[in-house]
Amino acid sequence: METLVSAQAKKLILASILAFAFADAAFAAVRTVTLSVPGMYCAVCPITVKKALVKVPGVSKAVVSFEKKEAVVTFDDAKTSVKALEDATFEAGYESTVKGEKTK
């Protein structure tokens, strides 16, 4: 009796894990975030930042503005993360933080 219950419980747990994994995959999508990059001090800086960002696998677009001191990055949520984008600019010499996200 007890083993039957626990077997059913296991099945239920497994089912919910699977459901969660599928739901997660369905939500993985293309996202556009704006990173604040305050350390850019001349017209060449955005080029360096852009190069660093587009090198990240999953990034499809990076528009870097020196005037606004920000980078608008479009990326595939399943392949990369905001953290990876921040790390990429940091490694290029520019600290960045998320300013906002564009939602459709």
Ligand SMILES: [Cu+2]
């Ligand atoms: Cu510069």
